[in-house]
Amino acid sequence: MSNPKEAIKEKSMVIQKEMLANLFTELSNAKANGKKVVYTFVPGNLTELILAMDMLPVYPEINALQSGMRKKSGGYIKDAEKLGFSEDVCTYVKCDIGMMLNGNIGPTGEKLPEPDLLLLSYTGCFTFLKWFENLERLYPGVEIAMLHTPYQEDGKITEDQISYMVKQLKEDVIPKMEKVAGKKLDYDRLGKMLDNAAKAEDLWVKVLETAKNRPSPIDSYFAGVYYMGPLNTAFRGTEEAVHYYEELYKEVTDRMKLGLCPVTPEGEMKEEKFRLVVEGPPNWTNFREFWKIFYDMGAVIVASTYTKVGGLYDQGFRHEPGKPLESLAKYCMGCYTNLNLPQRVDLIEHYIKEYKADGFLINSIKSCNSFSAGQLLMMREVEQRCGIPVGFIESDLVDPRYFSYANIKNRLESYFQMLGQRKVIIAQEEAAV
Amino acid sequence: MKKAPERLTSLLDECKTLAFDLNFNYAKQWKAKSKYRLLVGYLPIYVPREIIHAANGLAVGLMGVGDRKQIIKGDAYYQSYICHLPRGIIEMALDNNLDNFDGFLFPSICDCVRNLSGMFKLAKKGKFSRYFDYPQNFEKHIGGTFYRELNETIINDMFKINDMKITTQHLNASIALYNHNRDLIETIYNIRQEFPWRLSAVDIYHIIRAGMVINVEKHNEMLEEVVNLISEDFGEPMDNIRVVISGSFCEQPPIGMIKSIEMAGCYIVDDDFMLGSRWIQGRIDDTTNDPLNEIVEAFLTKSAPSSAVYDVPHPKSARLVQQVRDRGADGVIFCAASFCDPALLDRPDLQKACDDAGIAHINFQFHENTGQFKVIKEQAGTFSDSIKLWV
Ligand code: SF4
Ligand code: SF4
Numbered sequence: 025m026s027n028p029k030e031a032i033k034e035k036s037m038v039i040q041k042e043m044l045a046n047l048f049t050e051l052s053n054a055k056a057n058g059k060k061v062v063y064t065f066v067p068g069n070l071t072e073l074i075l076a077m078d079m080l081p082v083y084p085e086i087n088a089l090q091s092g093m094r095k096k097s098g099g100y101i102k103d104a105e106k107l108g109f110s111e112d113v114c115t116y117v118k119c120d121i122g123m124m125l126n127g128n129i130g131p132t133g134e135k136l137p138e139p140d141l142l143l144l145s146y147t148g149c150f151t152f153l154k155w156f157e158n159l160e161r162l163y164p165g166v167e168i169a170m171l172h173t174p175y176q177e178d179g180k181i182t183e184d185q186i187s188y189m190v191k192q193l194k195e196d197v198i199p200k201m202e203k204v205a206g207k208k209l210d211y212d213r214l215g216k217m218l219d220n221a222a223k224a225e226d227l228w229v230k231v232l233e234t235a236k237n238r239p240s241p242i243d244s245y246f247a248g249v250y251y252m253g254p255l256n257t258a259f260r261g262t263e264e265a266v267h268y269y270e271e272l273y274k275e276v277t278d279r280m281k282l283g284l285c286p287v288t289p290e291g292e293m294k295e296e297k298f299r300l301v302v303e304g305p306p307n308w309t310n311f312r313e314f315w316k317i318f319y320d321m322g323a324v325i326v327a328s329t330y331t332k333v334g335g336l337y338d339q340g341f342r343h344e345p346g347k348p349l350e351s352l353a354k355y356c357m358g359c360y361t362n363l364n365l366p367q368r369v370d371l372i373e374h375y376i377k378e379y380k381a382d383g384f385l386i387n388s389i390k391s392c393n394s395f396s397a398g399q400l401l402m403m404r405e406v407e408q409r410c411g412i413p414v415g416f417i418e419s420d421l422v423d424p425r426y427f428s429y430a431n432i433k434n435r436l437e438s439y440f441q442m443l444g445q446r447k448v449i450i451a452q453e454e455a456a457v
Numbered sequence: 458m459k460k461a462p463e464r465l466t467s468l469l470d471e472c473k474t475l476a477f478d479l480n481f482n483y484a485k486q487w488k489a490k491s492k493y494r495l496l497v498g499y500l501p502i503y504v505p506r507e508i509i510h511a512a513n514g515l516a517v518g519l520m521g522v523g524d525r526k527q528i529i530k531g532d533a534y535y536q537s538y539i540c541h542l543p544r545g546i547i548e549m550a551l552d553n554n555l556d557n558f559d560g561f562l563f564p565s566i567c568d569c570v571r572n573l574s575g576m577f578k579l580a581k582k583g584k585f586s587r588y589f590d591y592p593q594n595f596e597k598h599i600g601g602t603f604y605r606e607l608n609e610t611i612i613n614d615m616f617k618i619n620d621m622k623i624t625t626q627h628l629n630a631s632i633a634l635y636n637h638n639r640d641l642i643e644t645i646y647n648i649r650q651e652f653p654w655r656l657s658a659v660d661i662y663h664i665i666r667a668g669m670v671i672n673v674e675k676h677n678e679m680l681e682e683v684v685n686l687i688s689e690d691f692g693e694p695m696d697n698i699r700v701v702i703s704g705s706f707c708e709q710p711p712i713g714m715i716k717s718i719e720m721a722g723c724y725i726v727d728d729d730f731m732l733g734s735r736w737i738q739g740r741i742d743d744t745t746n747d748p749l750n751e752i753v754e755a756f757l758t759k760s761a762p763s764s765a766v767y768d769v770p771h772p773k774s775a776r777l778v779q780q781v782r783d784r785g786a787d788g789v790i791f792c793a794a795s796f797c798d799p800a801l802l803d804r805p806d807l808q809k810a811c812d813d814a815g816i817a818h819i820n821f822q823f824h825e826n827t828g829q830f831k832v833i834k835e836q837a838g839t840f841s842d843s844i845k846l847w848v
Contacts, residue, residue, distance in 0.1 A: 108805035110822070112538070112796045146593065146767075150567045153593070154802035157768045161806055168769055170593060174603070175571060177588035188603040192594055364588070365575025390538045393798060397543065398572035400534050401579060418536065 034287065036272040040253060043268065045132070047080070047258050052134040054080055060140040060204050063159065067333050068147025068173050068356035072217040072261035072343070073198065077205035081258050082136060084155070088119040090131040092308030092422035100126060101423055114391040115423040117155045124162055139166055141204040143197070147173040148333070148361030149394040169200040173356040179367050181357045189353035215345035217261030222344070225337040227269035228255050232338050234276050235326040236379055239296035241279035243286040245325035246315040249306065256334030261343075288319045297322030298443050301375045303329045303368075303402070304387040304395050307419040310427045314419075317433050321440045327375035329368070332360035339371070361394045369405045376410045383443050385415040390426050413446060415439040459691040461655070468682060469660050476666035477525050479549060483671050484517050485557050493619045498555060499562040500546065500570050501707040502765050503736040504589055505752050508608055510631040510673060511623045512615040517558070518669025518733065521545045524711050524826040534576070540796040541824045542708035543573045550582050559618050561586040562611065564733075566707060566765040567799050585614040593767040595757045605753045628748035634673045636740045641680035642668075643735070645687070650726050650784050653699070654692040656683075658715050658725035665731050695722075698844045699786045702728035703777055703807060704793035704800040706763060708825050717830035718790065722841030726784040729763070736761050764799035773803065774810030781816050787844045788817035790837065795822045817844055 033041075054061050060079040064070065066086065074081045091097040100122025101115055107125070109118050123129070130136040142163070144156040160168050171192050174185040198209055231251060235244050242248070251272060259265040285293035289312055300318075302325045307314050318325070335341060336358045344351040356362070363371065376384055384406050388396045400416075407414045417435050420426035475483055481496075488494045495514035499506075506516040522528070522545030530551045531544030549555050561583045563574035570588075577586040590607065592600030612623055642665060649656055656664075664683055668676035697719070706729040719725060741755040742748075760766055762773035781789060789811055793800035804820070811818045819840045821833055 108808055110793075110801040110804065112822070113798050113801045117802065150565070150571065151798050151802065153767055154764075154799060158802065158806065160769055170767060170769070172593040172600075172767075174590050175565075175588055177571075177574060177590060184603065184606040188592070188594075188599065191599045191602075195599060196594065196596070364578065365572055366578050368575075369579065388536055390536075393539065393568040393572070396536060397539055397569040398534075398576050400536070401576050405579060 034275050036268060036275055037250070039268050039271055040250070043254060043259060043264055048130060048132045048134065051080055051082065051130070051137055054137045061137045062141045062143050063139040064143040065145050065147070065152055066256050067149065067359040067361055068145040069256070069334070070143065070145055070352060071258060072214055072221060073201060073209065073352070075261055076214040076217055077201055077207060077209060079205050082139065083257055084120040085116055086257060087123055087130065087136070088116040088422055089308045091119050091123055093311055094131065095309065097309060097422035098424045114151045115420055116391060117151060117158065119422045120155070121158060121162070139163055141201065142166055142168040143201070144168065144170040145173065145356060146170060147356045148359050151394070167200055167204050169197045171197050171356070173362060176357060176363055176367065179364055181354055185357060186350055186353050189356065190349045193349050193352065211348065214348050218343040218345040218348055218351065220263060220266050221261045222342040224255055224260065224265045224269045225342050227266070227273050229338045231269065231273050231276050234280050237280050239283065239285045240299065240324050240326050241276050241284055241286060243325050244331060245302045245306065245328040246318065247286060248328055248331040252331045252334060286324055288315065293319050293322065293324065295322050296324050298383060298440060299324055299326045299379065299381045300383045300385050301327045301372060301379065301381045302385050302387060303372060303399065305330045305389050305392065305421055306387060307427050308422050309424040310429060313429060314432070317436050321436070323440060326379040326381055329360050329372065335359055365398050365402060369402050372402070372406050373409050376406070376412060381412065382447065383413045383415060383439070384410065385417070385439070388416060388418045390418065390420040391423070392421065413439070413442050458693045461691050462686050462689065465683070465686040468679060469663060472663040472667040472679065475670055476663045477523065478670065479522055479526055480554055481517055481670055484515050487515055487672060488557060493621055495559045495615055495619055496557060497560045497562060497615070498558045500564060500573070501733060502566055502763065503564055503733040504562050505608065505756070507628065507631040507635050507752060508612055508623065509615070510634065511627040512612060513619060513621045514615055515672055518731070519546055520666065520669060520709050520731070521825045522549060523709060524828060538796055539569060540708055540794045541826060542794065543569050545825065546573060547576060550577065550580060555582065559584050560614055562589045563587065564589045564765070565591050584618055587611065587614070591756065595770065597757060601753050601757050604756055605749060608749060608752065625746055625748060629743045632741045632743040632748055632751065634677065636743060637677055638668065638673050638680065639735060639737065641677060641684060644684050645680065646727060648684070648687050653724035653726060654694050655687045658719050659712055662712070662715060662730060665734055668734060669731065696845070697722045697724045698788065698841045699724045699726045699784065700788050700790050701726065701777070701781050701784060701786045702730070702790050702792050704791050704804065705730050706732040706800070708794035708797060710792055710823050711825060711827050713830050714823055714827060714833060717834040718837045721834045721837035723790065723837050726786050727780055732761060732763060764803045774807050777807055778810055778814045778816065788840065791818060791820040793822055795824055
């Protein structure tokens with residue numbers, strides 16, 4: 025295995041890095057500056073509400089994935105297991121708890137502030153509920169607000185569900201946030217943030233859709249997880265996020281005009297051989313090596329479901345300043361893991377057709393029942409409907425014990441071989457016609 | 458030593474056969490008697506069976522296949538790191554064990570059950586299949602309203618099939634029957650708490666599980682008989698400790714495992730095996746003009762604290778400690794299915810609560826089709842001995 029080289033940085037990356045550095049500085053000074061800190065989740069997050077009340081968000085999932093990338097997660101997970109957490113359960117939870125047991129040191133090496141509010145936006149994953157119950161015990165007495173997001177069990181969002189969520193927001197969640205923030209929610213300010221959110225969402229969708237181009241100028245999965253960062257976390261609703269997406273879109277369209285392939289940590293891909301749609305989160309502990317297997321084979325991910333966990337904007341959803349709480353409710357219910365299985369299959373089918381993919385691949389994550397339970401049936405459905413080769417690999421998010429490089433590489437190589445053969449056959453058939 | 462009454466033995470045999478009839482013959486025969494009857498299958502843990510009963514339906518608990526059915530197709534639907542229960546359910550669906558069922562309900566207990574609801578939709582099983590997304594907000598006008606609407610949706614699903622309108626009278630009558638059912642189950646647990654040798658944990662398991670697949674009227678008759686029979690003195694106490702089992706509310710432990718724990722010297726005086734049958738703590742008012750409101754109210758205020766319910770306002774650790782005290786138990790056996798996030802993520806906190814309360818505990822993991830119990834028996838035996846030594 026070669027050592028990954030230093031990543032090439034585009035301007036948008038530099039902007040994002042600065043945004044994150046500023047956030048972590050703010051977080052480390054939060055207590056000194058009297059800023060309140062809210063721990064919350066990515067899917068169905070209420071960032072605009074948090075920011076509109078001048079509080080600072082912390083996302084335990086992001087801490088966990090960053091611990092994975094910094095090779096710290098293995099130790100954290102073991103520490104949580106020593107505390108009694110089973111080897112079988114979601115490793116994000118264990119990594120987060122382990123990180124807390126080890127002083128809650130964030131990605132910049134500084135201690136993260138303790139929460140003033142646990143905002144449990146319970147969207148698309150039952151384990152979130154358990155995670156926050158555990159956090160509540162680690163921070164006894166902390167204020168905790170829970171927003172139950174109903175599942176789209178019937179493949180649609182109903183009026184009853186919206187009204188249930190709006191009532192929770194109005195009567196329970198916002199009052200608790202106001203209490204912690206020590207100020208009333210300013211709806212004008214919230215409206216402006218939602219307007220900014222919608223602008224950033226427009227740009228994000230445009231970025232995603234450039235992957236319809238041949239060659240695609242972006243990798244919608246491996247690079248997509250960086251691109252989606254500002255929108256999915258602490259910056260949605262801010263001017264900075266709009267600026268970031270303007271810059272990103274400009275870069276991507278420039279690349280598209282020049283007919284360039286995606287940028288990878290080792291430079292630009294030279295040739296797009298295979299276009300794939302991917303379902304499931306990536307592995308974080310060996311992220312670079314994992315990505316490298318793909319770009320070395322000329323495989324580009326043109327659409328992925330994971331980049332929709334923070335919102336399904338490419339299917340039309342936008343935050344609406346005129347209907348703030350309704351649109352927050354719809355946002356929460358619309359996140360990818362809150363879709364039912366038939367909706368997920370439909371979406372994947374749509375991506376495969378719309379983005380003219382050659383193959384469909386599932387990275388099934390041991391930790392994550394929300395994604396993984398049912399994926400084998402989904403795979404068969406997709407194969408039947410789209411008639412393209414499907415592939416299936418298994419890994420974990422942040423538990424290094426469940427990433428077998430050799431195994432995954434072997435499987436992917438055979439899969440790409442199959443895709444290659446199919447391409448030859450299709451070309452021969454087309455030539456014959 | 459006075460022997461167990463013969464009638465009890467035959468009744469227990471009947472329960473055992475019913476509990477593990479994975480073709481659900483009793484329920485299917487019950488349905489065949491009228492074209493207006495419905496069968497609604499439901500997964501653990503809880504659905505308000507009263508509404509199904511009032512709609513002329515039979516709620517059939519789908520508690521997994523245990524070690525009674527070989528999983529062939531199911532394993533091709535699930536990765537190795539997903540618990541066992543859903544593979545058995547899908548195997549039954551594909552093998553036509555669930556033919557004649559009109560609908561399926563998948564209570565909000567975890568993402569495996571949630572996604573299984575989508576698998577049933579994709580496989581087009583039943584005339585309806587719904588994720589039963591009960592509220593995690595317990596304010597009457599917020600979560601209560603939502604829960605009522607959820608119940609109404611299911612009532613409507615059933616109405617579309619059999620055209621039977623639920624009346625106030627019907628629903629009150631159904632509530633009364635299930636109140637009686639829970640009372641009788643509680644009575645059996647109470648008697649057993651005092652005289653655990655009169656009925657084994659496996660017997661009580663069969664009795665309650667039988668009630669998941671037959672109509673409540675018949676189950677009540679059986680329970681009444683059991684109560685009468687075990688109110689008499691028979692059998693002989695053993696020098697066993699008393700334990701509460703926690704964590705088996707969904708995927709069920711194999712019978713051999715329950716047996717091994719008792720044989721190793723631990724009377725199981727309480728458990729959460731089929732928590733759905735005992736979910737509502739106490740009675741639901743069966744005399745009002747708005748019985749659906751009573752069902753909603755009971756869910757909001759009388760649900761057993763469990764891994765399926767948002768814990769912060771309803772600490773389940775306090776409930777477990779109380780349960781141990783109330784039952785006069787000596788310890789807790791944490792017994793969760795492998796890969797069961799809800800049970801396993803709750804375990805450290807529950808263990809801590811036991812530690813803080815000075816309650817001894819041990820911990821097992823299982824699959825519903827685990828076949829080897831030697832280690833479990835040894836560990837339960839050591840646990841029992843250590844408690845006997847110290848208490
Ligand atoms: S189960 Fe999946 S979605 Fe839920 S917390 Fe774990 S990784 Fe996240
Ligand atoms: S055993 Fe646990 S993980 Fe499996 S379906 Fe039941 S609750 Fe879900």
